[in-house]
Amino acid sequence: EVQLVESGGGLVQPGGSLRLSCAASGFTFSDHYMDWVRQAPGKGLEWVGRIRNKANSYTTEYAASVKGRFTISRDDSKNSLYLQMNSLKTEDTAVYYCARGSSGRNRKLDYWGQGTLVTVSS
Amino acid sequence: DIQLTQSPSFLSASVGDRVTITCRASQGISSYLAWYQQKPGKAPRLLIYAASPLHSGVPSRFSGSGSGTEFTLTISGLQPEDFATYYCQQLDGYPLTFGGGTKVEIK
Numbered sequence: 001e002v003q004l005v006e007s008g009g010g011l012v013q014p015g016g017s018l019r020l021s022c023a024a025s026g027f028t029f030s031d032h033y034m035d036w037v038r039q040a041p042g043k044g045l046e047w048v049g050r051i052r053n054k055a056n057s058y059t060t061e062y063a064a065s066v067k068g069r070f071t072i073s074r075d076d077s078k079n080s081l082y083l084q085m086n087s088l089k090t091e092d093t094a095v096y097y098c099a100r101g102s103s104g105r106n107r108k109l110d111y112w113g114q115g116t117l118v119t120v121s122s
Numbered sequence: 123d124i125q126l127t128q129s130p131s132f133l134s135a136s137v138g139d140r141v142t143i144t145c146r147a148s149q150g151i152s153s154y155l156a157w158y159q160q161k162p163g164k165a166p167r168l169l170i171y172a173a174s175p176l177h178s179g180v181p182s183r184f185s186g187s188g189s190g191t192e193f194t195l196t197i198s199g200l201q202p203e204d205f206a207t208y209y210c211q212q213l214d215g216y217p218l219t220f221g222g223g224t225k226v227e228i229k
Contacts, residue, residue: 006124035218037166045158045166047218061216064123097165107213108156109170115165 002111004098009116015121016088021100022081022113030076033101035109036083038094038118040102047061048072050101051081066092075082086121124148124212128221132157134229139200143224145210152212154214157186157195160223169208170195194202 008020022034033056036048049062051072059071060072081098094116099109125148133139145155153173158166168177170186173193183198197204205228210221 033192044223045220063217080207106172108168110168112165
């Protein structure tokens with residue numbers, strides 16, 4: 001069974017930093033692209049970014065709203081995905097989800113974690 | 123960026139109804155469109171990918187169609203567990219983007 005479990009959320013002051021983790025199990029983590037998606041309270045879904053697999057050189061893509069402040073990384077030996085968030089703003093307050101991605105013709109985010117809440121407030 | 127416009131944003135329907143949600147892209151995205159269902163306090167769940175194939179375990183009352191710029195999600199025979207918010211997502215180009223969502227509520 002595919003499982004994704006996020007952790008690391010919490011309350012942080014504006015300008016602060018936080019690192020989210022996503023522990024994966026039930027599939028060959030190293031084969032897959034991985035994504036982060038967030039959802040501000042009462043709002044819709046916003047894609048944050050993606051990290052590709054080793055075969056695609058672990059390259060990354062980001063939404064303009066987080067580029068230069070957020071960094072996605074992964075450790076295939078630990079089946080783990082990370083989101084380093086720096087220079088946090090109040091508008092980064094959201095539930096953050098990790099999701100398994102895929103490329104090719106059947107592109108999709110087919111499995112999602114339960115999410116972790118990040119609150120940016122003074 | 124590719125904009126996705128969902129309509130309607132809110133829909134009131136009864137159990138057993140046939141419901142159609144539309145997603146329009148600001149430019150052609152081939153068939154690189156997915157649909158997700160989200161219930162309050164829960165993570166999104168993939169329903170449909172590549173515009174029409176059903177994800178594993180998704181009931182056959184859900185169907186998707188379209189290509190290019192116009193796509194539809196149809197629920198044939200709405201069930202109580204289908205009352206939720208539905209999002210489309212384009213996976214043709216970066217940044218990946220989502221539609222604004224369609225909330226389906228009980229009439």
